[in-house]
Amino acid sequence: MRSPHSNVTTETFAVNDSVELAVVERSGFVESRHAGSAIVLGTNGEVLRSLGDVTSPVFPRSAMKPFQAVAVMASGVALRGADAAIATASHIGTPEHVALVRGLLSRAGVPEAALACPAAWPIDSAARDALVRLGAGKAPVYMECSGKHAAMLVACQQNGWAIEGYLQPEHPLQKRILDVLERFTGERPLVSGVDGCGAPVHAISLTGLARGIARIATSKSNSPFAIYREAGFLAEAVRANGWVVAGPGHSDSIVIDRLGLFVKGGAEGIMVAAAENGTTVALKILDGNLRAAAAVAVGLLADAGAIKRADVDELLPELGLTVTGGGRPVGEIRASYV
Known part of the structure; x- marks a missing residue:
């Protein structure tokens, strides 16, 4: 896709502009390396650490959901608690997740058929197996982005905007x-595209992404400014409902529940994480693989003193970082940035 500001095709940063962020070690041998870029912002928005190229554009993918949710909430949709969390979730399709999505639609009088995200099976294997036993098939409501889409539809219904073509x-x-994204990140996207769920996605820098997430994560629900009040309600909802944001056993939910962070992963190696004091990490694993992203993010926050290193060390075994051979542990995936 070409930039609206020129006839030059834009792209994310190159391999030569990235650094090693993590390695995969098997039997004492480094088998694979994950390169990427990362930035750490301090409590006042100052750059504490910069690894690789943090100024070239990236598609935030699902890490854009917090901005989309704030835009919905600032449009007069009073999402609170788990309802706010499902609006920013990349959920695994458990019955509890699906109930939240259907609840949003039902209360607003919007038919489930209005969801324009692709039909999908639940990511959760138990939920998928249950559907198969019932003879049911894929549906948009089970797609991981259906909460975001439901919230968007509620906003359209409430504001009298067309539902078709939302x-x-x-x-x-x-x-x-787009206005909310620009306001919070302080950047005008260089290029826009279509996300996996069909919604627009806008390219910004990791620096801008970190800045925007920090502003959401530190917003207060008693702010005198309406948009920051809504951002504050979203931040509270995410921290209190980690299971909604992804699902049991998934890294986003584990990190939120265990460390109290505002966390959101995105496809193609994107991860953002913010501590309550505003220290924020935004990173992209250049090969698009997310398996090391959470470990890198919490490690960088610990290095910055925003969370305790001991808490991170206790958390890491829960993030699925063990490398196995013959059914037994023989190595690990670990952060390796310097």
């Missing part, structure tokens, strides 16, 4: 989302 860039809701 994912088009010129739709009033999408224009509002």
